[in-house]
Amino acid sequence: MIKVESFTFNPFSENTFVLYDEESLQAAIIDPGCYEPEEQEQLALFIEEKGLEPALLLNTHCHIDHVLGNWFVKTKWNLPLQIHQIEDQVLRAVPTYAPMYGFSRYQPTEADAWLEEGQTLMLGKHELKVLFVPGHAPGHVAFWQQEQKFCINGDCLFAGSIGRTDLPGGNHETLMKSIREKLFTLPDDTKIYCGHGPATTIKQEKLFNPFFSNLIA
Secondary structure, eight states, X not given: OEEEEEEEETTTTEEEEEEEETTTOEEEEESOOOOSHHHHHHHHHHHHHHTOEEEEEEOSOOOHHHHXXXXXXXXXXXXXXXXXXXXXXXXXXXXXXXGGGTOXXXXXXXXXXXXXXXXXXXXXXXXXXXXXXXXXXXXXXXXXXXXXXXXXXXXXXXXXXXXXXXXXXXXXXXXXXXXXXXXXXXXXXXXXXXXXXXXXXXXXXXXXXXXXXXXXO
């Protein structure tokens, strides 16, 4: 069984996720937002105390709040960074504006491998399926675990809201299409872990998310 642990890091209150297989203790670190030394220590201490073996470093997308800890994770556990290829330009832009947001110590890192729609990642004996869900960011992906019915969806869908689309590469119509055709086709009881704020479910958002009020029966 995969366990999901979340940490809220940096001034953007970004959710960093650690997924780990209880049997093999292999772990996936998704969207590490740890910037301050104490945040990095908190993440490292959790992994050490649980006896985990980090095996995957993944970004749902590459806006600054989701990549601040990439360098720390990549170098500490010698992990290749995996993103969607379309996000490479977004990742490479971060150093140009990081100081303006107060992140003068941001350490950039390059992607090592590309994630693709429909790709299957293994965590122990468990599968994570890559879903391509652009709109908030041009190369945004989500990670779906079918058996346990959960999805790490980054900044696409939130509890009662959706991701912003006014940043470079964002597109409102594209985001709505991604949510309708990729996320809302998952089982209604799928738990949705969000890049900010609390988790929700597909059913909850179909029924009560104001951006999809026309779906209410």
